[in-house]
Amino acid sequence: MLSTGICTSSGALANVHERAFATLLGSALGDALGATVEFCTPSEIRDQYGVLRKIVGGGWLKLKAGEVTDDTEMSLCIARSLATVGWSPADIAERFAAWFKNWPLDVGNTCRRGIARYINHGTLAGPFNEGDAGNGAAMRVAPVALATLADSSLLERWAVEQGHITHNHPLSDAACVLIGRLIHLGCTGQPLERLQREAEVVVARFPTFRFSPFRGLSTAYVVDTMQTVLHYFLSTHSFEECLVATVNQGGDADTTGAIVGAIAGAYYGLAQLPRHWVRKLAPALVSEIGDLSGHLVERSPLGQGQPVVI
Ligand code: MN
Ligand code: MN
Numbered sequence: 001m002l003s004t005g006i007c008t009s010s011g012a013l014a015n016v017h018e019r020a021f022a023t024l025l026g027s028a029l030g031d032a033l034g035a036t037v038e039f040c041t042p043s044e045i046r047d048q049y050g051v052l053r054k055i056v057g058g059g060w061l062k063l064k065a066g067e068v069t070d071d072t073e074m075s076l077c078i079a080r081s082l083a084t085v086g087w088s089p090a091d092i093a094e095r096f097a098a099w100f101k102n103w104p105l106d107v108g109n110t111c112r113r114g115i116a117r118y119i120n121h122g123t124l125a126g127p128f129n130e131g132d133a134g135n136g137a138a139m140r141v142a143p144v145a146l147a148t149l150a151d152s153s154l155l156e157r158w159a160v161e162q163g164h165i166t167h168n169h170p171l172s173d174a175a176c177v178l179i180g181r182l183i184h185l186g187c188t189g190q191p192l193e194r195l196q197r198e199a200e201v202v203v204a205r206f207p208t209f210r211f212s213p214f215r216g217l218s219t220a221y222v223v224d225t226m227q228t229v230l231h232y233f234l235s236t237h238s239f240e241e242c243l244v245a246t247v248n249q250g251g252d253a254d255t256t257g258a259i260v261g262a263i264a265g266a267y268y269g270l271a272q273l274p275r276h277w278v279r280k281l282a283p284a285l286v287s288e289i290g291d292l293s294g295h296l297v298e299r300s301p302l303g304q305g306q307p308v309v310i
Contacts, residue, residue, distance in 0.1 A: 012189075016302065018270040019187040020146045020293040024079065026239065026265020027142050027258045028289060029277050031071045034247035034257030035059045042216075042250050053244050055280040059254075061105050066280035070106045071139040071258035073099055076288070078162060079143035083295035087147070087158060093118045093165050108136040108220065114166025125164035135225040137163030138175040139255045142262040143296055145183035150302035150309070155180045171206065175222045178202045178209075179229075179259060186266025188308050192234070195267065199230050218251030225252060229260045239268040240277075 036059040037045045037052055045052055057065035077095035085091050093115075100107060100115045107115075110132055117126055126132070141159050148155040159176040178199065185195050203209045208223050214231040217224040228249055236242040242264045247253040265273065278286060297303045 013297075013303070015189065015269075016149065016187050017294060017297050019189075019266050020149075020297045021290050022265035022268070022270040022273055023142050023146060023183055023187065023262045024075070024265070024289045024293050025270070025273060025278065025281075025286065026243075026261035026263075027075060028068050028072045028261070028281060028285065029055070029265075029273065030243050030247070030257030030259070030261025031068045031254045032057075032063075032066055032281060033243055033261075033277065034253035034255070035061060035063055035067070035069050037247055037250050037253045038255075040250040040253070042248060045248055045250050051244065052248055053240075055277050063105075066282060067105075068281070068285070069254055070104055070108065070111070071255050072285075073104060074111070074136075074140040075143055075258075076292070078140055079146075079289075079292040079296065082143055082147045082299070083292050086299065089124045089161050089165060092162060093124055096165065108134060110134045111136045111166045118165065125161075126166070126168050128168050130169070132167040132169035133171045133222050134167060134220050135172075135175070135222045135252060135255050135259070136220075137165075137167035137172045138179055138222055138225065139258050141176045141179050142183060143292070144176075145180035145262075145266075146187070146293060146296035147300050148180070149184060149187060149297060149300040150306045151300075152181065152184070152309075154301065155184065169222075171208070172222050174202060174206050174209070175226050178226070179263065182233075182263045183266045185310070186263060186268075188302075188310075190310065192267070194310070195263075196234055199234065216249065218246075218249045218253065218256050220252040220255065225256055225259065228256045229263065232256075233260050233263055233267075239264045239272040240274050242268075 057063040081091045211227040211230040218228040232246040246260045247257045
């Protein structure tokens with residue numbers, strides 16, 4: 001363990017704030033970009049778009065260009081909760097329930113079942129379920145990563161607890177924690193090799209996550225989702241290239257896009273997010289994401305002065 005003292009200066013903390021903003025904004029961009037081709041195969045995407053590089057809306061949800069889906073909306077529920085009351089799974093579940101009752105455009109089956117269970121029984125976690133290894137908990141973990149910066153064990157606890165509101169499966173848990181760790185490392189300016197090592201440690205513990213050689217699957221099964229995310233994050237060289245490559249794999253493209261967008265946003269930083277994409281998002285969404293990411297960093301252990309331990 002090594003204490004880097006990375007945030008001893010205000011300049012370094014400003015950099016973390018920018019990367020945190022880019023984390024949540026990157027996730028929304030991946031959602032908006034990928035939703036166009038959700039459930040398409042790579043060859044269907046090629047036939048229709050060549051390479052999808054622009055945020056154009058449409059898709060099976062018939063979105064307006066720049067509209068986001070459940071991935072971003074559930075992340076916002078968590079971010080708003082954390083920024084308002086601090087850590088409270090009950091408050092997060094309440095926000096999921098309010099969102100769900102408001103007829104969202106889309107909600108995954110496992111999320112629907114978990115929220116219904118909370119509404120009917122008030123329980124904040126379901127029992128272990130073999131079918132809970134979807135990506136619905138992993139897709140919304142980014143705000144938890146920002147709120148726990150500099151504290152890995154806090155991240156592990158909160159990432160899993162937010163996950164269990166709808167998904168109780170060790171592979172979902174492992175994915176939530178890994179995504180959170182990669183965001184921690186990206187936000188604190190660690191080199192790519194360090195992020196790669198983190199992924200490799202998790203692959204060693206859960207060999208099913210092995211992403212090399214890449215099998216090209218990008219379903220909503222969290223294993224396929226993580227293979228796609230890790231493969232494209234580690235084999236591309238810019239935020240834009242990473243997201244374009246990821247969503248053109250199709251499948252659960254808005255969700256692979258949202259997850260890789262958070263990790264790549266943290267790693268590459270705000271200046272790398274394509275302006276022509278950001279302009280497609282609703283200005284109110286961009287400004288709320290900016291406010292929330294700032295609150296989360298300020299309330300995080302790092303924002304409270306705790307040194308970063310890598
Ligand atoms: Mn979605
Ligand atoms: Mn999806």
